[in-house]
Amino acid sequence: MTGDQEVENNSGPVLRVQDLVVAVGSTPAVKGISFDIPSGRRVGLIGESGSGKTLTALSIMGLLPDGLSATGSAIHAGKNLLTLNENELCEIRGDYLTMVFQEPMTALNPVMRIGDQVAEVIRIHRDASRAEAKDRALALLKQVHLPNAASRMRAYPHQLSGGQRQRVVIALALAGDPALIIADEPTTALDVTVQAQILVLLRDLARQRNSSLLLITHDLAVVASICQDVLVMYGGRIIESGPTRDVFDHPRHPYTAGLIAAVPEIEAGQERRPRLATIPGSVPGLGQFPSGCVFRNRCQYATEICGEEPQTVANQDRTRTVSCFHPLHDSAEGTIIEVGS
Amino acid sequence: MFWVLAVLPGDPASRILGTQATPENVARLRQDLGIDRSIPVQYLDWVGGTLTGDLGTSYVTQEEIAPLITDRLKVTVPLAFFGMFLATAVAIPAGVFAASRHREAGDTAVSVLSQVGISIPAFWAGLLLTTYVAVKWGILPANGFPGWGESIPNSIKHLILPSVSLALVQGAILTRYVRSAVLQVMREDYIRTARAKGLTRQRALWRHGLRNAAIPVITILGLQLAALLAGTVVIENVFVLPGLGRMLVQAIERRDLLLVQSTTLIITTAILGVNLLVDLIYNLVDPRLRTR
Numbered sequence: 001m002t003g004d005q006e007v008e009n010n011s012g013p014v015l016r017v018q019d020l021v022v023a024v025g026s027t028p029a030v031k032g033i034s035f036d037i038p039s040g041r042r043v044g045l046i047g048e049s050g051s052g053k054t055l056t057a058l059s060i061m062g063l064l065p066d067g068l069s070a071t072g073s074a075i076h077a078g079k080n081l082l083t084l085n086e087n088e089l090c091e092i093r094g095d096y097l098t099m100v101f102q103e104p105m106t107a108l109n110p111v112m113r114i115g116d117q118v119a120e121v122i123r124i125h126r127d128a129s130r131a132e133a134k135d136r137a138l139a140l141l142k143q144v145h146l147p148n149a150a151s152r153m154r155a156y157p158h159q160l161s162g163g164q165r166q167r168v169v170i171a172l173a174l175a176g177d178p179a180l181i182i183a184d185e186p187t188t189a190l191d192v193t194v195q196a197q198i199l200v201l202l203r204d205l206a207r208q209r210n211s212s213l214l215l216i217t218h219d220l221a222v223v224a225s226i227c228q229d230v231l232v233m234y235g236g237r238i239i240e241s242g243p244t245r246d247v248f249d250h251p252r253h254p255y256t257a258g259l260i261a262a263v264p265e266i267e268a269g270q271e272r273r274p275r276l277a278t279i280p281g282s283v284p285g286l287g288q289f290p291s292g293c294v295f296r297n298r299c300q301y302a303t304e305i306c307g308e309e310p311q312t313v314a315n316q317d318r319t320r321t322v323s324c325f326h327p328l329h330d331s332a333e334g335t336i337i338e339v340g341s
Numbered sequence: 342m343f344w345v346l347a348v349l350p351g352d353p354a355s356r357i358l359g360t361q362a363t364p365e366n367v368a369r370l371r372q373d374l375g376i377d378r379s380i381p382v383q384y385l386d387w388v389g390g391t392l393t394g395d396l397g398t399s400y401v402t403q404e405e406i407a408p409l410i411t412d413r414l415k416v417t418v419p420l421a422f423f424g425m426f427l428a429t430a431v432a433i434p435a436g437v438f439a440a441s442r443h444r445e446a447g448d449t450a451v452s453v454l455s456q457v458g459i460s461i462p463a464f465w466a467g468l469l470l471t472t473y474v475a476v477k478w479g480i481l482p483a484n485g486f487p488g489w490g491e492s493i494p495n496s497i498k499h500l501i502l503p504s505v506s507l508a509l510v511q512g513a514i515l516t517r518y519v520r521s522a523v524l525q526v527m528r529e530d531y532i533r534t535a536r537a538k539g540l541t542r543q544r545a546l547w548r549h550g551l552r553n554a555a556i557p558v559i560t561i562l563g564l565q566l567a568a569l570l571a572g573t574v575v576i577e578n579v580f581v582l583p584g585l586g587r588m589l590v591q592a593i594e595r596r597d598l599l600l601v602q603s604t605t606l607i608i609t610t611a612i613l614g615v616n617l618l619v620d621l622i623y624n625l626v627d628p629r630l631r632t633r
Contacts, residue, residue: 063533066443086541094539101537106530109549111628120548124539156628172538 014039014179014212015060019072020082022055022064022236027287030055031236031294032072037180042206042213044223044244046259047233050283053216054102056233057182061099062089076180095125095176100183100202104165104190108157114141114168115153121175140171144201163194167201174205180212187222199226220263224248232256235284235294242320252320252327255279255295293325301326344380346598352376353400353596374400376598387602396603401595406603410585414607415489417577417585420500421569424507429562431512436519441546443524451516458513467506467579474502484581503580507573511565518561522554529553555626563619567612 013036022030030052037043045053059070060081074081076097081089101107109117118137122128128136134153141149144167157165166186173181183202187195203226206213215227223230223244230247232240232255240253251257258279281298284290290297296306305325312323354370355362371377375386390397396406439451475483486499526532527542527550535545574586585604592600624630 061537063536065528090536090539090541092539093537099537101530101534103530107534109531109535109553111552111626112549120540121538158629169534172534176539 012039013037014076015214016075017056017060017072018075020056020059020070020074021072022052022059022068022070024068024286029068029236029286030059030070033233033236033238035231035238035241037212037214038229039179040210040212041229042203042215042227044227044230045214045216045233046218046220046223046230048218048283050286051233052236053233054184057099057184057214057216061093061097061182062086063099090124094121094172096179098173098176098178098181100166100169100173100181100186102185102188104162104169107169108165110157112156113153114155114157114160118168118171118175121172125176136175137171140175141168143174143205144168144171146171162190163198166190166194166198170198170202170205174209178209178211180214181206182214182216184216185218186215187219188217195222202226220248220259232259235289237294237323238321239295239324240320240322246320250329252322252329253295253324254299254301254326254328257328293323346602353598356596357401387599391603391606397599399592399597399600401592401597401600406600409588409600410604410607413583413585413588416486416500416582417570417573418611420503420507420573420576420582420584421566423500423504424511424569424573425562425566427504427508428512428515428565431508432515432519433558435512436516437523437546437551439516439520440523440527441543443527448520451520455513455516455520458509458516461509463506463510464575464579466509467503467576470502470506471579484579486582499580499582503573503576503582506576506579507569511569515558515561515565519554519558522557523550525557526550526554552626556623559619559622559626563615567615570611570615571608 015037017036018034019032020030020034021028021032033052033056035043045056047053055064055068058064059068060074062081062084064070070082072082076092079088079092081092081097084092108114115134115137118140119130119133122133122136123130126133138149138153141152146152146164146167152160152164157168160168166189170186173183181202186202187198190198199222202213202215205211213227215223217223227244230241230244231238232247232253234255240247240251240256247256248260251260258277261277262279264276279298280300284297290307292307293299293302293310296302299306303326308325310323310325312321313327314321352367352371353376354367354374358366358370368377375383378386387397394407396410398405399409435451435455439448442448471483474480481502482495482499483502484499487495489496523546527546531553532545532549535549536542540548571586573584574590576582577584577587578590585608589601589604589608591597592604
């Protein structure tokens with residue numbers, strides 16, 4: 001992958017999440033996850049619905065819905081985002097830490113003009129006059145390739161297509177000086193033909209600005225084409241992580257292997273395809289995951305020991321971790337770096 | 342409306358002349374009033390008159406109806422608008438405040454107060470206000486209406502207590518609608534987007550929430566205003582105001598059918614007017630309704 005050799009400064013990760021727990025009432029939905037997002041890297045967070053991906057993103061942004069609480073830490077620029085108050089968060093949010101949402105149809109204010117919505121971010125974070133903010137907003141809308149950007153400044157969201165609206169949402173996320181852009185399933189609600197355009201746009205813009213990207217998706221192909229690193233989430237835990245190509249070629253967690261096997265491959269010259277592989281069972285509801293390894297009730301390798309809490313094991317150069325008692329492609333170089341809570 | 346009144350039992354002529362009237366006298370009066378004619382003929386006559394601005398004369402008092410109604414409107418319309426103005430002025434800040442303090446003490450306080458406001462019948466609120474503000478403390482006049490021609494400040498004074506009584510109930514109901522509209526809007530995705538842009542919860546509410554919350558609230562405002570234009574009867578009776586509602590009740594009692602008919606027509610027109618106004622305001626607030 002060509003992107004792997006992009007600027008690697010040693011300023012440390014742009015975001016370091018440790019022991020993040022998100023609880024819905026008293027039931028934990030995210031059960032103590034830890035990961036780093038290195039500066040300038042694009043990291044994919046994959047998993048099925050209900051695995052806790054969105055809650056992870058919202059807790060980093062400080063945008064959890066009422067009734068949900070996050071503990072642990074999410075360190076950005078020396079500050080724990082989870083303990084900042086609303087005013088402190090608002091200085092960071094929208095400027096250094098931005099988010100692209102899943103639903104472009106509802107993410108924009110229906111009664112406010114597009115141009116004003118983009119200009120607003122600039123006015124919040126920069127000391128810009130109304131006219132300067134407008135100019136900057138127009139430049140941003142051009143950068144995200146919104147067709148007829150100048151005249152669309154005065155349009156309302158309902159006058160735009162889904163893909164165009166998502167471009168506007170991306171413009172919002174780029175209006176500041178984002179160190180990290182979190183994109184939560186940014187293309188799920190869009191037509192297939194538009195999806196690729198939006199993803200490439202997001203990747204290119206993040207690359208140009210040397211912003212890190214945390215891309216949340218359930219689509220492995222998206223991660224494979226956009227992200228350098230991948231985090232695999234299941235049942236509120238990160239069960240495997242590492243460089244995308246490495247993880248996809250040699251998955252070590254049975255769940256990751258199952259996910260990859262479930263992707264239908266379309267290859268030319270093949271008359272008949274084998275049946276689609278599936279992971280048996282379905283994702284349990286909140287609070288209904290088994291104790292110990294969260295995947296053990298669906299795992300073909302599960303044994304008695306899986307009833308205990310699996311440890312997170314890293315390889316020698318610490319690029320890959322897996323949390324499993326029976327990892328696939330087992331090698332002797334696994335060293336224990338951390339015990340899952 | 343015309344047909345309902347026409348088939349209603351109770352003959353205006355015998356009502357006017359009383360029980361001692363001879364059948365000949367009744368017949369003559371019926372002829373004078375024009376109610377001996379067939380119903381379709383009466384209807385066409387009435388429609389023709391109405392379209393030219395002539396609402397006819399009252400069966401009972403022989404007065405011209407059009408100026409009679411105009412005079413009454415001069416009391417009812419200011420009363421309804423003033424009442425709604427007070428209700429809105431209290432309800433919008435109270436509702437927004439409650440919503441922004443959702444599940445906190447302030448929210449509970451507003452909810453309890455609005456529940457009390459809804460539970461109090463308007464006439465009782467009127468009586469209480471009269472007793473204390475007017476009779477015991479003597480700050481404002483208790484009832485009656487001098488007429489705009491007499492003295493404008495004095496007329497306004499006479500409308501304050503009735504307006505407050507109306508505003509109390511309407512404001513309490515409106516507060517609840519405002520609160521739930523704002524709560525609804527605060528859960529929308531675009532509020533989350535606004536906060537992700539770096540707006541605090543409060544500023545997101547002000548800049549993005551209120552205009553969206555206004556859409557359902559305007560509907561309720563329109564309904565309430567229409568209801569007040571049609572139904573300030575009780576309050577007009579409590580405060581002895583010469584309003585449209587009071588006249589309507591009296592006209593019904595006296596079988597003054599033509600007056601009932603015309604008053605109803607005016608009220609209906611007013612309600613349609615309010616609805617039209619609401620639609621126009623929708624268009625201003627919500628760009629999605631504007632056709633391109």
